[in-house]
Structures are given as C-alpha cells and as structure tokens.
Amino acid sequence: MALVVQKFGGTSLADADRIRHVAERVTENHTAGNRVVVVVSAMGETTDELIGLAGNVSERAHPREMDMLLTAGERISMALVAMAIEDYGVPAVSFTGSQAGILTTSVHGKAEIVDITPFRVRDALDEGKVVIVAGFQGVSPDSKDVTTLGRGGSDATAVALAAALGANVCEIYTDVDGIFTADPRLVAAARKLDEISYEEMLEYAGAGAGVLMPRSVEYALRHDIPIHVRSSFHDGVGTWVKEETMEEPAVRGVAHDDAETKLTIHGMPDRPGVAAALFEEIAEAGVNVDMIIQNVSIDGFGDISFTVPAEAADAARKAAEGAAQAVGASSVDVDDDLAKISVVGAGMKTETGIAARVFRILSDAGINIEMISTSAIRVSCLVRAADAENAVRALHEGFVEVVS
Ligand code: ADP
Ligand code: ASP
Ligand code: MG
Numbered sequence: 001m002a003l004v005v006q007k008f009g010g011t012s013l014a015d016a017d018r019i020r021h022v023a024e025r026v027t028e029n030h031t032a033g034n035r036v037v038v039v040v041s042a043m044g045e046t047t048d049e050l051i052g053l054a055g056n057v058s059e060r061a062h063p064r065e066m067d068m069l070l071t072a073g074e075r076i077s078m079a080l081v082a083m084a085i086e087d088y089g090v091p092a093v094s095f096t097g098s099q100a101g102i103l104t105t106s107v108h109g110k111a112e113i114v115d116i117t118p119f120r121v122r123d124a125l126d127e128g129k130v131v132i133v134a135g136f137q138g139v140s141p142d143s144k145d146v147t148t149l150g151r152g153g154s155d156a157t158a159v160a161l162a163a164a165l166g167a168n169v170c171e172i173y174t175d176v177d178g179i180f181t182a183d184p185r186l187v188a189a190a191r192k193l194d195e196i197s198y199e200e201m202l203e204y205a206g207a208g209a210g211v212l213m214p215r216s217v218e219y220a221l222r223h224d225i226p227i228h229v230r231s232s233f234h235d236g237v238g239t240w241v242k243e244e245t246m247e248e249p250a251v252r253g254v255a256h257d258d259a260e261t262k263l264t265i266h267g268m269p270d271r272p273g274v275a276a277a278l279f280e281e282i283a284e285a286g287v288n289v290d291m292i293i294q295n296v297s298i299d300g301f302g303d304i305s306f307t308v309p310a311e312a313a314d315a316a317r318k319a320a321e322g323a324a325q326a327v328g329a330s331s332v333d334v335d336d337d338l339a340k341i342s343v344v345g346a347g348m349k350t351e352t353g354i355a356a357r358v359f360r361i362l363s364d365a366g367i368n369i370e371m372i373s374t375s376a377i378r379v380s381c382l383v384r385a386a387d388a389e390n391a392v393r394a395l396h397e398g399f400v401e402v403v404s
Contacts, residue, residue: 003125003167004029007039007135007158011175012232013077014044022173022232023084026130030090035125037165039135039158040081042073047136047151063108067137067148071096074134074154082132093124094132097146102138102157104147111147112215113138113156116164133161152213159216163223170220172212172229178238179204179211179229181400182254182392189401193252195240200252200346203378207342208257217241250347250354251399256392258339258385260290261313262371263320264305267330270297275304278323285319287312290340291373291382301330305371307382310336338370339388342380343395355379358395365394 006029008022022038030036042050050069054061061069078094085092101117124131135154138147149156155172162170179201180190196204198221205214211229220227220241230238268274275294282289292306308316313336320332341362348354355372358379362369367390371382383391 001033001035002169003035003037003165004169004171005037005039005158005162005165005167006171006173007154008041008081008232009154009172009174010041010044010046012173013040013042013081016080018232019043019077019080020084020087023081023088025173025232026081026085027088027090030130036130037121037125037161037167038081038130038132039154039161040074040077040132041135041154042070043077043080046073046076064145067108067146070148071134071137071146074136078132078134085130085132090130091128092130092132094134095120095124096134097137097157098139100131100133100161102133102160103141104138104149106140106143106145106147108145108147110150111138111140113149113160113219116160118161118164121161121165133157150213150215152210153215155213155216156219159219159223159225159227162225163219167225170225170227172216172227173232174211174229175232176211177231177236179209179241180253182396183209183256186256186389187254187393187396189396191400193239194237195242195245196252197245197248197346198241198243200344200377201241203342203375204253204255204344207255207344207378207380208259208340209253209255212241245346248347249345250351251343251345253344254392254395254400255342255344256339256388257342258388259310260307260338260340260382261310261316261334261336262305262307262338262382263313263316264303264333264335265320265324265329265331266303266333267301268304268324269328270300270302274327277327278304278320281319281323281326282306282308282316285312285315287316287319291371291380293371307338307340307371337385338382339385339391340380340382341388341391341395342378343399344378346377348377348379357398361394361398362391365390367391367394
C-alpha cells in the first residue's frame with residue numbers, strides 16, 4: 001500500500017467547487033488503496049488579503065501576531081477539505097502544523113523545520129483516515145509559539161512531511177501543468193518539462209521559478225523524495241523532480257526574479273577589511289546577499305554594489321548606512337527597479353560558452369546588463385525591470401526554442 005503526500009495550492013482551493021474537486025481527487029486515491037496525506041495552502045489570495053488587513057490595522061504588526069493571523073488561512077482550508085472528503089463517505093481528519101508535529105525554529109515569518117513528530121498523523125492513517133495538514137506552519141518547541149515558513153511554505157511542509165512519513169512520492173498540485181522552460185504566464189512558447197534534477201530545480205527555484213519553494217527542493221534533495229508537480233485541474237502527467245535525468249541540456253529553463261534590490265555604497269576606501277566590515281553588518285542584520293560587484297578604485301576610493309531580496313531591502317539599507325559611516329564611505333544608493341534573469345541547466349558544467357551566448361543574446365535585444373553572477377549550472381544577469389520580459393523571451397528563444 002503506497003503512502004502519498006498530495007499538496008494543493010491556493011488557486012486549486014479558491015472556492016467551494018474547487019475544494020469539492022480536490023476532495024474528489026483525494027477520495028479516488030484513497031479508494032484505490034493508497035494511504036493519503038493532504039497538505040493544503042490558504043484559499044486563493046487569502047494570505048495576501050490577511051497581510052493587507054494587518055497593514056490596515058497596524059503600522060508595525062508584531063511578527064508573532066502576524067504568524068497567528070496568517071496560519072488561520074491554511075486552517076480554514078484544512079477544515080473545509082476534511083468536511084468535503086467526509087461527504088464522499090471517506091473518513092478524514094485535519095491537523096494544524098502544530099498538531100501534525102511540525103517543529104520549527106522560533107523565527108517568525110521564516111521559520112525552518114527542525115524536526116517532524118507525526119504521531120497523530122500516523123495514528124489517523126492507521127485508522128484508515130485521510131489526513132489533511134495545514135501547510136506553511138509549525139510550532140517552535142523553544143518559544144511554544146506558532147510559526148510560518150515563508151511564502152510558498154506549504155511546498156516545504158509537503159516535502160518534509162513526505163520525508164518524515166517515508167512516503168513514496170510528494171505530489172504538488174498547482175494551477176499550471178508542471179514545471180516549464182520559463183514562466184508560462186510570461187512566455188507563450190514555454191514547454192512543460194518531463195523531468196528536472198533536484199540540483200537544477202534548486203537553482204531554478206532560487207532564481208525565481210516560483211512554482212516550487214526553494215526550501216522544499218532542498219528537503220527533497222536531502223531525503224531523495226521524488227516530487228511530481230502537476231495540474232490540479234486534470235489528470236495529465238506533470239514534471240518529475242528527481243535525482244537524475246535522462247538528458248542534461250545546457251539550459252533547462254529561464255527564470256526571472258523581479259524582487260531583487262540593489263544597494264551601492266559610493267566612495268568606499270580601498271583598503272583591507274572594508275568589504276569585511278560592510279558584509280559583517282549585513283550578515284548581522286540577517287540579510288542574505290545575492291550578487292556582489294566591486295568597481296575599480298580611483299584615488300583610493302571605489303564603489304561596491306550588491307543585491308538582496310526586496311523584503312530585506314530596508315534592513316540591508318540600515319546596515320549598509322551604518323557600515324558606510326564606520327568606514328568613511330560617502331553615500332548609499334538603493335535601486336529596486338531591477339530584475340534578475342537566469343538560465344539554468346546541468347549541461348552547462350561540460351558545455352562552454354553559455355555565459356557568452358547569454359550576453360550576446362541580451363546585447364542583440366538591446367538590453368544592458370548591470371550585474372552578473374554565475375554558479376556551475378546557472379548564469380544570472382541583473383537588468384532594468386522594464387527589460388525583464390524581453391530578456392526572458394529572448395533567452396528562451398535563443399536557448400530553448402532553437403535547439404543548438
Ligand atoms: P500554488 O498556489 O499552487 O502554490 P504558485 O503560484 O505558488 O501556485 O506556483 C505556480 C505558479 O508558478 C504558476 O502559476 C506560474 O505562473 C509560476 N511559475 C513561475 N515560473 C514557472 C515555471 N518555470 N514553470 C511553471 N510555473 C512557473
Ligand atoms: N499561503 C502561503 C502563501 O501564500 C503558503 C503557500 O501557499 O504555500 O505563501
Ligand atoms: Mg506555491
């Protein structure tokens with residue numbers, strides 16, 4: 001008897017009809033003889049609406065209360081899905097993240113799962129029930145408070161739970177047919193991939209392919225849990241994320257991320273220890289730095305630019321201003337009218353010239369590159385936000401539509 005974890009995203013649960021449809025799919029799986037754990041997101045745009053509501057009520061919503069508020073979204077879904085499944089004559093029970101034993105760090109808004117003790121989930125499965133777990137949330141054993149895992153966190157709940165329960169597969173049901181060679185909402189010619197490796201998907205998700213939360217791929221890689229990303233609207237096969245793939249194209253897909261902010265510190269003295277002082281301050285503020293570029297120094301002074309996720313821009317600016325003052329730099333500039341475009345593919349490890357082709361394609365499209373970063377299987381360029389769509393389409397055309 002297989003154990004399957006099925007996660008349904010917000011769009012798939014947007015209204016009563018869709019919830020009944022989800023219940024029907026889950027019931028079919030249970031009736032076929034599988035043990036089924038369902039992880040749910042909040043309905044439709046609920047999380048965004050709750051964030052908006054908090055903003056209307058309070059200028060500086062307390063992180064603990066924010067998590068109390070946001071976890072309610074998934075709690076609504078879990079109860080409704082359980083009711084709908086029971087209506088099909090299948091026993092079902094819903095659990096919050098805390099009841100399901102999802103133990104996390106105590107950082108509100110971006111907690112990490114540290115352990116899963118799914119006793120109640122296992123007991124309910126043994127009783128023949130379908131178990132519905134609220135995604136995106138857990139509880140901190142240290143603070144005893146409820147936490148959330150960051151946007152898109154239900155994906156992480158699903159994969160981590162699949163690993164803890166020893167599930168055969170984690171199915172992620174969403175509003176597109178699978179993982180595409182680019183965001184299908186942006187590039188009409190984007191193709192659905194049959195498969196992609198964990199390593200590639202980790203880079204792809206990290207570069208902005210929002211169909212999976214990067215941390216969920218990290219769990220899948222660590223525990224070797226195959227993920228099947230597929231449509232919640234029909235039965236067709238989606239995309240498998242797994243250890244190894246048949247082919248390794250140089251470029252598997254093109255991603256974009258318009259939530260990067262660039263900070264530039266002007267007039268940094270050119271002496272040892274200055275960059276260390278700056279980035280120690282940034283690290284102290286808990287901000288993850290992505291790209292970094294240091295310009296040539298003239299008369300002993302130069303500029304350093306770096307990018308951070310948009311949501312961390314304020315914290316990064318404060319830290320950078322503090323560091324700039326401490327080392328005697330002249331000023332700090334913030335620019336958020338940018339987007340990062342990336343090409344990702346494991347075949348890049350052996351095929352040379354991919355970066356050169358990226359730069360040529362962008363240049364032919366008249367797009368200026370402001371910053372560049374690479375990994376063994378990714379080339380990323382920072383461009384003006386207004387150029388982002390053209391850049392993605394041009395790179396998709398150059399690498400994916402034209403098979404070289
Ligand atoms: P869910 O609510 O089901 O978690 P998300 O909105 O988080 O859904 O993720 C699905 C969305 O991811 C799609 O609607 C699509 O616009 C976007 N997306 C971005 N890049 C890709 C990609 N490469 N392949 C598929 N979808 C992508
Ligand atoms: N509801 C949460 C969000 O919108 C978690 C999720 O959907 O995965 O980010
Ligand atoms: Mg999602």
